[in-house]
Amino acid sequence: xxxxxxxxxxxxxxxxxxxxxxxxxxxxxxxxxxxxxxxxxxxxxxxxxxxxxxxxxxxxxxxxxxxxxxxxxxxxxxxxxxxxxxxxxxxxxxxxxxxxxxxxxxxxxxxxxxxxxxxxxxxxxxxxxxxxxxxxxxxxxxxxxxxxxxxxxxxxxxxxxxxxxxxxxxx
Amino acid sequence: xxxxxxxxxxxxxxxxxxxxxxxxxxxxxxxxxxxxxxxxxxxxxxxxxxxxxxxxxxxxxxxxxxxxxxxxxxxxxxxxxxxxxxxxxxxxxxxxxxxxxxxxxxxxxxxxxxxxxxxxxxxxxxxxxxxxxxxxxxxxxxxxxxxxxxxxxxxxxxxxxxxxxxxxxxx
Numbered sequence: 144x145x146x147x148x149x150x151x152x153x154x155x156x157x158x159x160x161x162x163x164x165x166x167x168x169x170x171x172x173x174x175x176x177x178x179x180x181x182x183x184x185x186x187x188x189x190x191x192x193x194x195x196x197x198x199x200x201x202x203x204x205x206x207x208x209x210x211x212x213x214x215x216x217x218x219x220x221x222x223x224x225x226x227x228x229x230x231x232x233x234x235x236x237x238x239x240x241x242x243x244x245x246x247x248x249x250x251x252x253x254x255x256x257x258x259x260x261x262x263x264x265x266x267x268x269x270x271x272x273x274x275x276x277x278x279x280x281x282x283x284x285x286x287x288x289x290x291x292x293x294x295x296x297x298x299x300x301x302x303x304x305x306x307x308x309x310x311x312x313x314x
Numbered sequence: 315x316x317x318x319x320x321x322x323x324x325x326x327x328x329x330x331x332x333x334x335x336x337x338x339x340x341x342x343x344x345x346x347x348x349x350x351x352x353x354x355x356x357x358x359x360x361x362x363x364x365x366x367x368x369x370x371x372x373x374x375x376x377x378x379x380x381x382x383x384x385x386x387x388x389x390x391x392x393x394x395x396x397x398x399x400x401x402x403x404x405x406x407x408x409x410x411x412x413x414x415x416x417x418x419x420x421x422x423x424x425x426x427x428x429x430x431x432x433x434x435x436x437x438x439x440x441x442x443x444x445x446x447x448x449x450x451x452x453x454x455x456x457x458x459x460x461x462x463x464x465x466x467x468x469x470x471x472x473x474x475x476x477x478x479x480x481x482x483x484x485x
Contacts, residue, residue: 146349151359153424158420160341188322239430242330243407248330250326257317262456271443278435284433286433296422
């Protein structure tokens with residue numbers, strides 16, 4: 144199957160963005176990775192409306208990226224914390240890759256506001272593309288091939304489309 | 315400075331999302347990394363409206379992620395291709411990290427639709443967190459500290475906010 148004919152219907156990038164691609168969601172995750180747990184902490188870190196934050200957190204709980212836990216301070220009523228699950232912690236490389244690009248292309252002269260280090264040795268942490276034989280290829284040294292889940296979407300590229308123009312839909 | 319007091323105003327993640335965080339933009343980049351260059355190729359790959367795609371491509375050109383190049387087929391009028399710049403190609407790790415998470419958590423039973431390999435050796439490519447001493451720490455082995463660009467945003471976390479609630483704004 145030609146690469147341009149592989150359907151994007153089961154594309155893992157598209158499906159991931161269906162879950163975390165809404166505006167603010169990645170910033171909610173950023174706050175969680177820098178220690179936010181309580182609704183008020185997310186809200187102060189983001190300056191976002193309660194309604195929007197609540198909607199984003201609900202969705203992230205629903206898809207298993209956060210879990211709710213009750214906490215109670217002395218003399219106060221019980222409240223809810225939002226804790227990253229393993230599935231949520233596994234999103235860290237997405238944030239790290241966004242950070243790396245941002246540090247290369249968007250920083251002001253005073254440098255990065257945060258540095259992320261490996262606790263064990265103190266070394267600064269970066270993301271690297273690594274192949275299973277240990278090489279670190281650049282993006283021009285990569286090649287894509289249809290995988291076992293490749294499904295045909297004939298006419299996706301190069302031939303006239305066989306479906307009418309559509310409005311954007313999640314895919 | 316306490317980590318919770320570091321301003322997010324110059325956060326490289328936030329700034330990167332200001333450029334590429336709008337709905338569809340990361341999918342436009344995905345199409346470019348799998349070979350789309352022409353407007354019609356992006357449109358077929360995404361099934362998105364012309365107006366929205368045009369707006370996204372304009373923005374990506376404006377911020378230097380794509381460049382426009384003229385091409386002309388025999389007997390046809392001159393048309394425009396959209397080619398990733400180096401700045402655009404450097405976004406590949408973001409896509410790779412989204413793909414990796416999506417492959418772990420969103421695939422159907424038939425597996426990934428695409429496999430990305432290192433051309434040189436054929437090994438499948440993944441993203442890894444790597445520290446400058448060559449370790450590959452997990453996310454729980456990381457620690458963040460204020461960097462040279464850390465700016466105070468007192469009351470950002472833990473104390474009452476010093477600014478009125480705001481509607482979401484890009485930051």
